[in-house]
Amino acid sequence: MPDIKTADKLNKKYLRGDMWPTIFCNGCGHGVVLDYTFWAIEELGLDMDKTVFVSGIGCSSRLPGYINADGLHTTHGRAIAFATGIKAANPDLNIIVFTGDGDCSGIGGNHLIHAARRNIDMTVIMINNFTYGMTGGQLSPTAPLGSIATTAPYGNIEHPFDICELVKALGANYVARWTVSHPYRPMKSVKAGLEKKGFSLIEFFSPCPTAYGRRNKLGDIKKHWKWYDDNTILIEEYNKIMKYGSDEEKEKTKNKMQIGVFQDIEKPGFFEQYEKLLKGLQDKRGKGGKK
């Protein structure tokens, strides 16, 4: 466990004081995710001079501003593409991307797909609050069916996007999903993602009481956290029930959202492969091969 035992000390160490207070509303889960990230960083002893935080647009994308480190707050949806360039210029840097559901899976979906496919060395922390919170609560690609949004006033009829399944299918090295109501396992997941070469993505279900909760009878934060507990299930439990459970249990479980570690594999990351390619070319040159 880390030397620093309390969140207060962690905050003093990692937060950028000049930027206080934050833009976040009461009950927002973004601070919780930031806290999990600090714990993971502390435990790994990451050098904050060599760690760059990248983000796009939205509430979650404001997080790098509050961290005492280099930060690139980019355009809507493009954080992962910017991050690819930073890592290419200096592969010694640790790259952490903070993004939201709209930023990552709506406007930024294409960059997410291809960075995961290329297994670009970075950790993406996607905070999924089912809504475009900063702009006032419009419909997100991850919003559950029936959700009320300012742009879905009669209820969402679109099937929600399961980002973890997508990124898993693309062969990323580490994929996990948690809710902010699970303190310890998410910290471990962020740590595992940061340690991993190649592409890692950790998704957090995180409440937005202001823009999502109020419209969906979850404005009370306790209710919101309980909703997560009632509507999510560990992957292992889900699989067990779907295999051995009664019909009634299966019926109750089938629409729950799975949480846990979706994928944990060791494929060479893009820049590891690229280094090999460079070395091969230089070796050939040394031997006087075709230049």
Added chain:
Amino acid sequence: MMYKRDPELIREVLGKKVQFILGDIACVYGGLLAGCSFFGGYPITPASEVAEGMARRLPRVKGTYIQMEDEIGSIAAVIGAAWGGAKSMTATSGPGFSLMMENYGYAVMTETPCVIVNIQRTGPSTGQPTLGAQGDMMQARWGTHGDFEAIALAPSTVQECMDFTVEAFNLAEKYRNPVCVMADGEMGHLRERVVIPDEKDLKIINRVPATIDKDKFIPFTNSQTRNSKVPDFPTFGTGYHTYVTGLTHNEKGFPATDKQPDHEKLVKRITTKITDDIDKLTNVEKLYLDDAKTVFVTYGASARPAESAMEMARAKGKKIGMLRLKLVWPFPFKEIQKLASKVDKIIVPEMNLGQIVHPVREYVEGQCKVVSAPKIGGEMHLPHELYKYLEGK
């Protein structure tokens, strides 16, 4: 490992000093000579050969080539690479340039040095992909939202495709602004002789890195070490903990979006850091301007038939001259003003329905006649077509 420019290796990869190559490849050579170590690109005619040329050569000089998922990602990665410490570039054409516009503005706002080679075609939309044009001259200047200054060069020879790409990097590094090489499809797909400059003749400018005490460093203000409106560059990973945002920001780089003076101060600095230097930046070629009464003002591929038409007319004793804009943006308005007070007529041949003719008119202010000589459809003007403009009154 971070890239380090290795002149010997670069020259080994480029090969012979004198070559007969494509304009697109000349842009690749220019990039490599300047020390470009990151290229993010996406295939598009007629600029694909730039990406192909980089994919082949950049890894051999130990740089990084990545074919991104689209042009938005390409320019994003290029900007990211710049903050990671690389000199970086991309290459595209009309539709791809349109896609890059949002992040082009981001590069302006965050004062990120980078180079965009635009091997122009025409539109609207997909237009004529395989044919050249000068469709984006105004997009380079006004294409992204908000107030900004563009820096753009327009080569008229394959040699200039190489030289101007080096120059584009120099200007990007000096002013911390994105710089466009506005070649046209004709230049991109033309083969000509080029002479690769020797190392001693090559002028390379690098951004000024932040060096002062970390707690005294202010990232977005006039340089703290030089007399310049361009701040020193705090490369990521060097311990400066810089926050970079496309939001209106204060000198420290933190969002300051709700007060008028903050925005005005920032945008005025990042525009005047360029316009203050207009005399240094202005780069034109003057032909027969001493006695000319009618003058072509042109750039890029259009300058070539214009020069031929001028020579035809000169042979017949007509007093014709030419002003070729090598640097189109920021617009060399003083040269146009001087010219307007001396000549009767300015003719502006362009491979579009008239783009650069507009700033020409703006600065002529009615002092002489200004005639647009447009040609669209993917063909260059023929010299005799332009000659006709010299006969007319």
